[in-house]
Amino acid sequence: METKTNLRDGQFESGTFAYQGSIPALMLVFQVVNEDGSNVVSDVMGVLGTRFFLEREETRFRAAREFGVTSSKSAKVEVQVEDGAGGWLSMDGPLFSDSEDGRAMAARYAFPRQSKEIRLRLMLNGEMEGELALPNPGYKAAAEIFSPVALPARAPIRDGELVLTEMAAVTPVPYPRLEVESSVSPSNGFVMSTTVSDAWGNIYPQFRESHLLPGVKMLRIDAVVERRASRFPYRLADVRVLGTAKPTAAGQWNTQLADGGSAAGLTELELLPPDAPVEEVAVKKKLGRSSSTSGDEPLACTIVFRGEMSELDWAAFEAAHKTMECRLFVQGKPVDGSCRPSSVSYSKVGGRVKLEGRYHWLGALPERVELTVGIPLRLPADHVRFETAVPPPVKSDRPGKVRVKGGMRQ
Numbered sequence: 001m002e003t004k005t006n007l008r009d010g011q012f013e014s015g016t017f018a019y020q021g022s023i024p025a026l027m028l029v030f031q032v033v034n035e036d037g038s039n040v041v042s043d044v045m046g047v048l049g050t051r052f053f054l055e056r057e058e059t060r061f062r063a064a065r066e067f068g069v070t071s072s073k074s075a076k077v078e079v080q081v082e083d084g085a086g087g088w089l090s091m092d093g094p095l096f097s098d099s100e101d102g103r104a105m106a107a108r109y110a111f112p113r114q115s116k117e118i119r120l121r122l123m124l125n126g127e128m129e130g131e132l133a134l135p136n137p138g139y140k141a142a143a144e145i146f147s148p149v150a151l152p153a154r155a156p157i158r159d160g161e162l163v164l165t166e167m168a169a170v171t172p173v174p175y176p177r178l179e180v181e182s183s184v185s186p187s188n189g190f191v192m193s194t195t196v197s198d199a200w201g202n203i204y205p206q207f208r209e210s211h212l213l214p215g216v217k218m219l220r221i222d223a224v225v226e227r228r229a230s231r232f233p234y235r236l237a238d239v240r241v242l243g244t245a246k247p248t249a250a251g252q253w254n255t256q257l258a259d260g261g262s263a264a265g266l267t268e269l270e271l272l273p274p275d276a277p278v279e280e281v282a283v284k285k286k287l288g289r290s291s292s293t294s295g296d297e298p299l300a301c302t303i304v305f306r307g308e309m310s311e312l313d314w315a316a317f318e319a320a321h322k323t324m325e326c327r328l329f330v331q332g333k334p335v336d337g338s339c340r341p342s343s344v345s346y347s348k349v350g351g352r353v354k355l356e357g358r359y360h361w362l363g364a365l366p367e368r369v370e371l372t373v374g375i376p377l378r379l380p381a382d383h384v385r386f387e388t389a390v391p392p393p394v395k396s397d398r399p400g401k402v403r404v405k406g407g408m409r410q
Contacts, residue, residue, distance in 0.1 A: 023203050026138065027107045028079060028091065028120070082119035084112030085214035110202035110213055113140045143199035146218040146387040157225050157382035159184040164221065169391035172211040173204045176221045176386070189232035195222045218389050225382040229323040232376075236332045239374030240321065242305055243269040246370045253301070253371075264317055265309030266355075269373065272302040297338065297362035303373060306356045314346075314353040322376045326359050329372040337363025 080088040093106035111118065116139050121131040153164045160182030167174040173196070180190045197203045198216045227234075242261035245253040253271035261269060303326045309317065324344065328335040342358040365371070 023109060023205060024138070024201065025107045025109045026081065026091075026111045026118075027105060029105050078123040079106040080121050080123060081108055081111050082121075083214055084114060087214065088121065089211075110198070110204055111138065112136075112213060113138045113200040113202070114143070115139070138201065140200055144201075146199055146220060148218050148387050148389045151388060153386050153388070155384045155386070157182075157384065158379070159227075162223060162225060162382070162384045164386045164388070167219070167388060167391045174219070174391055175206055176223075178221075178223060180225065185227070185232050189228055191226050191228045193224045196220070197222070212390065216390060218387060221386045221388070223384045223386075225384065227322070227379050229325070229376060233334055234327050234374075234376045235334065236329050236372065236374065238379060239327055239329075239376050240264065241372060241374045242266060242326070244370055244372050245269075245271045247368055255373075261305070264307065265313055266305055266307035268304075268306040270304040271371070271373070272304060274299040274301060298364065300337065300361045300363060300365045302342065303339070303359045303361060304357070305373075306354075308352055308354050311348065311351055311353055314355070320378055322378045324357055324359075324375050326361070327374050327376060328361065328365070329374065330366055330369050332372075335363075335365065335371070337361055337365070 079091045079093065081091055083089045089108065089111070091106040091108040113136065116136055117133045118136040119131065119133050122129045149164075151164060151166055154161050155164075156162075157180070160180060163179045163181060165177045165179055168177055175196060176194055178192060178194065180187060180192070182190070194206070195203060196206070197220045198213065199218060199220075200213075202213065204212070240260045241258045243255055243257040245255045247253055251273055253273075255269045255271060257266060257269050325339040325341060327339065328337065338361075340360045340362060342360050344355075344357045346353055346355040
């Protein structure tokens with residue numbers, strides 16, 4: 001076996017190190033060949049994407065044909081990066097996927113940034129085959145200065161507080177336990193995502209088999225808190241008002257479009273009684289789905305809105321709303337009940353979009369009062385940052401999880 005280590009202008013052969021991706025990572029494109037020039041087949045299978053997943057095999061690389069790799073030999077190929085303290089860390093991959101020249105890719109999220117050069121070595125069947133140093137694409141002259149907070153720590157959000165209760169000291173990487181405390185919504189009305197990083201800018205994706213780099217004493221937790229459309233109790237100020245509906249003595253509703261509905265391109269709003277004939281409307285694209293009204297909640301009415309707008313206005317309409325499942329209000333207060341899509345249909349003709357949405361309202365409606373109909377706006381997410389010390393490692397049979405008070409989301 002041999003490795004080609006020609007280095008020109010920071011390039012390793014024609015592959016390069018790339019500090020890129022939605023999550024910053026060290027990415028290496030390289031080539032390993034046999035002495036006779038044939039491609040090497042690895043028994044390490046990698047799946048490339050936002051994250052990297054490994055499935056190690058002790059036999060010949062089963063997916064070789066799928067990736068177009070041909071060789072009479074196979075080898076366990078591993079790429080390692082120096083950890084900044086004299087040790088070595090395995091990179092994800094390599095994934096061999098090019099039959100013409102046998103190039104492969106390996107990657108790792110966390111790697112040392114403090115040195116202008118980064119050291120790598122290639123392992124073949126557990127033996128070191130070669131070592132080289134390349135310019136470090138993630139080099140930083142100094143780490144950021146963190147200001148750690150004592151736990152539990154609190155930060156305000158739009159509808160309450162986000163609480164960092166602890167850093168779960170679970171090997172290999174500690175992860176935050178977070179709770180939302182709110183008087184506006186139950187815990188399941190929120191959904192959270194988190195990013196854990198160190199002072200050098202390394203990100204440690206959750207539930208990855210990745211260790212903290214040597215010397216990391218503090219971590220930064222960036223949390224994004226959003227409202228769950230199906231569970232959050234939207235207020236009148238949180239919706240676009242489509243119009244109003246007044247009950248009649250005959251059990252019908254007289255409806256009137258509001259300025260917000262007309263300005264959005266809607267032309268008609270209806271509330272149909274539960275015994276109204278059902279009009280079949282095809283479900284198209286991904287705007288809605290057929291829905292059953294079975295269950296304990298009675299069907300109170302069917303909300304129908306129609307409109308026509310330009311494709312540009314339609315794109316803005318979609319972007320502005322978290323969901324098109326309607327909400328009902330009486331004198332500014334939400335009506336208890338739930339909205340289920342019956343069907344949503346739209347068609348594009350000559351640069352114009354025609355829309356019709358039908359939604360079932362389940363649950364009792366107040367009698368002889370005017371209703372306000374709205375659809376939830378896309379509320380701004382809360383971005384919260386905590387900085388805290390790394391806890392001492394402890395053994396645990398449960399991985400760290402992001403916890404919303406009353407529930408848990410991995």
